[in-house]
Amino acid sequence: xxxxxxxxxxxxxxxxxxxxxxxxxxxxxxxxxxxxxxxxxxxxxxxxxxxxxxxxxxxxxxxxxxxxxxxxxxxxxxxxxxxxxxxxxxxxxxxxxxxxxxxxxxxxxxxxxxxxxxxxxxxxxxxxxxxxxxxxxxxxxxxxxxxxxxxxxxxxxxxxxxxxxxxxxxxxxxxxxxxxxxxxxxxxxxxxxxxxxxxxxxxxxxxxxxxxxxxxxxxxxxxxxxxxxxxxxxxxxxxxxxxxxxxxxxxxxxxxxxxxxxxxxxxxxxxxxxxxxxxxxxxxxxxxxxxxxxxxxxxxxxxxxxxxxxxxxxxxxxxxxxxxxxxxxxxxxxxxxxxxxxxxxxxxxxxxxxxxxxxxxxxxxxxxxxxxxxxxxxxxxxxxxxxxxxxxxxxxxxxxxxxxxxxxxxxxxxxxxxxxxxxxxxxxxxxxxxxxxxxxxxxxxxxxxxxxxxxxxxxxxxxxxxxxxxxxxxxxxxxxxxxxxxxxxxxxxxxx
Ligand code: NAP
Numbered sequence: 001x002x003x004x005x006x007x008x009x010x011x012x013x014x015x016x017x018x019x020x021x022x023x024x025x026x027x028x029x030x031x032x033x034x035x036x037x038x039x040x041x042x043x044x045x046x047x048x049x050x051x052x053x054x055x056x057x058x059x060x061x062x063x064x065x066x067x068x069x070x071x072x073x074x075x076x077x078x079x080x081x082x083x084x085x086x087x088x089x090x091x092x093x094x095x096x097x098x099x100x101x102x103x104x105x106x107x108x109x110x111x112x113x114x115x116x117x118x119x120x121x122x123x124x125x126x127x128x129x130x131x132x133x134x135x136x137x138x139x140x141x142x143x144x145x146x147x148x149x150x151x152x153x154x155x156x157x158x159x160x161x162x163x164x165x166x167x168x169x170x171x172x173x174x175x176x177x178x179x180x181x182x183x184x185x186x187x188x189x190x191x192x193x194x195x196x197x198x199x200x201x202x203x204x205x206x207x208x209x210x211x212x213x214x215x216x217x218x219x220x221x222x223x224x225x226x227x228x229x230x231x232x233x234x235x236x237x238x239x240x241x242x243x244x245x246x247x248x249x250x251x252x253x254x255x256x257x258x259x260x261x262x263x264x265x266x267x268x269x270x271x272x273x274x275x276x277x278x279x280x281x282x283x284x285x286x287x288x289x290x291x292x293x294x295x296x297x298x299x300x301x302x303x304x305x306x307x308x309x310x311x312x313x314x315x316x317x318x319x320x321x322x323x324x325x326x327x328x329x330x331x332x333x334x335x336x337x338x339x340x341x342x343x344x345x346x347x348x349x350x351x352x353x354x355x356x357x358x359x360x361x362x363x364x365x366x367x368x369x370x371x372x373x374x375x376x377x378x379x380x381x382x383x384x385x386x387x388x389x390x391x392x393x394x395x396x397x398x399x400x401x402x403x404x405x406x407x408x409x410x411x412x413x414x415x416x417x418x419x420x421x422x423x424x425x426x427x428x429x430x431x432x433x434x435x436x437x438x439x440x441x442x443x444x445x446x447x448x449x450x451x452x453x454x455x456x457x458x459x460x461x462x463x464x465x466x467x468x469x470x471x472x473x474x475x476x477x478x479x480x481x482x483x484x485x486x487x488x489x490x491x492x493x494x495x496x
Contacts, residue, residue, distance in 0.1 A: 002094050002101075006210065007203055015046040016202050018222050020058045022215030024206075027054060033195060033224055038104040038338040038371045039329050045102065045199045047222040052231050058190055058219045059237035062161045065216030066188035070158050072214075074129050077184050081125035084211035088176075089118035091207060095172060098200035103168050104330045104337040104371075105293060117176045117204070120454045124471050127455070128184030131475060132156055147491035156479035158186030159260065160239030163232055165225070167245040168340055169296045171197025172204050177454065178242040178262075179208070179218065181474035187240070191220040192232055194245075196340050198222050230255065240478055244298075246391075250463060262477050263466040264458070266391045267298050267419025269449045270412040272434060273306040273314060274405065277424035281446065283317035285422070289448025290397040291325060291375050294336050299420050299449040302391055303381075304399045305408035311401045315379050318399075319363050322375050338371035339394050345371045348394035352376065354386045355398070389415060405434060413439045418461035420449035441465070 003011040010017055010024050015032045017024035027048040037044035050058075069077070088095070096110035105113065140150035164178035171194050182189050193201035205220045221228065225248065233241060233252045241256055243249050244264040253261055271289065273282050289301035306314050328334035339345050345368060352366050355378050363377040373394055381388050381398035388398060388411075402408045412421055422444040423434045435443035441459035444450065451458050459468035467477055 002097050002199070002203070006091070007094060007206055010202055010206050015048060016199055016222070018048045018050055018054070019202065019205050019209065019218070019220040020054070020216075021061045021219070022209070027051060033198075033222065035102055035196060035198060036341070037101050038196070038340050041342065041370055045098075047195075047198045047202070049223045050221040050228060052228070055221055055228060055231055055235065058221055059161065059235055061216040062188040062190050062219055063237055065214055066158065066160055066186070069183075069188060069214060069217050070186040072186075074132055074184070077186070078125035078129045080211055080213055081121050081180055081184060084208045084213070085118040085121035085125070087207040087210050088121065088204060089115055091203070092118075095200055095203045098203055099172065099197070100330045102196050102199055103171065103340055106330045106333045106335070106337055108333050109293060110330070113170060113173050114204075116452070116454070117173045120173065120471070121176050121180045123455060124180035124184055124475070127471050128181070128475055131472060132185060132479070141491070148493050149488045149491050151486040151488070153484045153486070154481050156185070156476070157482045159478055159480055160187060161237055162187045162189050162240045162242060162478055163235075163238045164189060164191045165229075165232075165241070165243045165245065166194060166197070166201075168194040168196040169293065169298070171200050174244045175201050175204060177469065177474065181471065182240075182242070182478050183213075183217070185475050185478045187478055188217045189219065190232070190238070191218070192225070192228070193220065193222060195222075195224055242474070242478070247463075249465070253466060260477060261466050262469065262474065264298070264469055265419075265460060265463060265465050266417055267300075267449075267460060267464050268302045268389065268391055268415045268417040269299055269419055269440070270408070270415070270421045270438075271301045271304045271448070272405070272408040272412065272421070272423045273304065273310065274423070274425040274427070274430065275307045275309050276426045277310070278426065278446075279310060279314050279317055282314060282424045283321055285424070285448040286318050286397070287321045287325070289422070291322070291336065291395050294339055294373070294395045295397070296339060296393050299451050301397065301422070301448055303388065303411070304397065305402050305411055306399060308401045308403055311379075311399070315363065315377070315399060318377055322364060322377055325375050327372065327374055336372070336375050336395050339373060340371070342371055344393060345373060348373055348392045348396055351387045351390060351392050352378075352396060355381060358382065358385045360385060360387070360398070383411070391417070405430070409434060409437045413437075416463045419464040420444065420460075422447060422449050441468075
């Protein structure tokens with residue numbers, strides 16, 4: 001149960017504690033932040049509002065803890081991560097319950113998120129012992145003018161303190177996708193969870209606590225990003241930032257110091273549909289890609305670019321499937337659940353109104369109750385409508401009819417985002433040409449965009465991000481190359 005049993009110590013009255021120096025703590029100020037349940041629109045949980053002094057303390061502790069963690073053998077780091085993964089999976093139900101209440105994620109998907117997170121932690125431990133167990137050996141005489149008098153040995157060393165900031169939509173999974181690579185690589189960690197999703201994160205962090213990691217190695221400070229975010233991201237104690245979220249990431253990139261950044265930001269993933277596509281396959285992927293978790297996914301299909309000749313047929317198929325989507329509370333595993341906040345629902349409504357005024361065809365009537373927005377397919381969307389370019393992060397999907405593949409590619413590439421995209425065709429040669437022409441981090445052929453499996457490289461270009469995620473890439477990103485050069489008095493190949 002949430003906040004009970006093994007989790008009882010993370011709660012003080014009705015406020016969840018923050019985690020620093022291996023202990024659950026209360027803020028000295030006594031201030032808290034309310035977490036609003038998107039379904040009931042009432043306060044569900046409260047978390048500590050950490051102050052700058054408390055952040056400073058945590059940074060100091062994390063710095064000290066990292067020094068000894070870096071000297072801990074890799075196999076021991078991996079062992080602890082495997083233990084944490086098992087504990088996390090054991091407690092999947094209470095953590096999933098938090099996700100249901102904090103972010104209105106359907107119950108089954110919430111459980112899946114926790115299990116996937118446990119698997120990610122284990123995979124990361126396994127991958128880490130292998131890739132961090134290898135280095136390079138170079139000899140000097142391959143570069144002009146050199147004899148074989150130098151041997152260079154390279155290995156990967158940790159960066160120091162990693163600041164991890166995940167978004168609300170996958171608070172647990174996107175937190176562990178930063179925590180696990182940071183730890184296996186020998187870094188310590190300060191986690192700033194999203195406000196919606198903070199209690200899920202605190203439960204997850206407690207699983208790492210129960211696994212027995214050294215004190216101070218993992219820390220979790222809570223509070224509104226708008227209040228402590230800048231202080232955290234500009235803190236001199238931070239040696240690396242791994243952030244997932246929206247435009248906030250662009251602002252952070254401009255303010256952060258000279259440290260490695262991993263930024264996974266927004267997307268406007270295009271789905272290009274050619275005349276020869278299997279339209280049933282396309283329709284199911286549009287439903288899965290556009291409406292899962294009510295469209296609140298970075299890799300959701302956010303615009304359909306379909307050839308005019310097959311557009312009517314495709315729109316009919318998608319409409320029929322939209323009619324079958326269930327709409328309601330997350331506890332009942334509804335397909336469409338309330339979006340995360342009232343302001344998010346208002347933003348989506350603004351995009352819908354703009355499309356209405358500019359003449360889009362509504363395939364369903366627009367309907368909203370509180371934060372719950374019924375799934376909506378907008379046909380005949382044109383480039384002058386906001387929905388053609390902006391990320392609704394809700395269950396509203398625009399369809400733009402195109403007359404050539406080039407038109408589709410042009411629309412995709414004119415976006416300021418470049419996360420993923422997909423193309424549907426039976427012609428693999430055409431698909432490859434289109435994939436190469438699309439300016440996105442990934443192109444899926446004959447399937448909706450997706451972040452997983454979690455060991456695949458995952459990256460956005462343009463305003464969609466900096467760097468690349470995925471287990472191997474994250475481990476590498478959270479390390480630095482260290483070289484040791486053995487200088488020899490004579491070239492080694494002269495004897496014998
Ligand atoms: P967001 O508003 O940018 O928030 C992301 C995180 O940043 C939250 O933890 C938030 O904390 C924190 N934050 C807010 N202001 C901050 C500041 N000044 N300094 C530091 N941190 C700050 O994004 P969101 O609404 O949670 O998530 C939706 C967005 O994430 C969408 O744009 C989506 O496309 C993107 N996303 C991208 C990926 C990807 O991998 N590319 C994956 C998932 C989501 P508070 O909650 O306390 O404000």
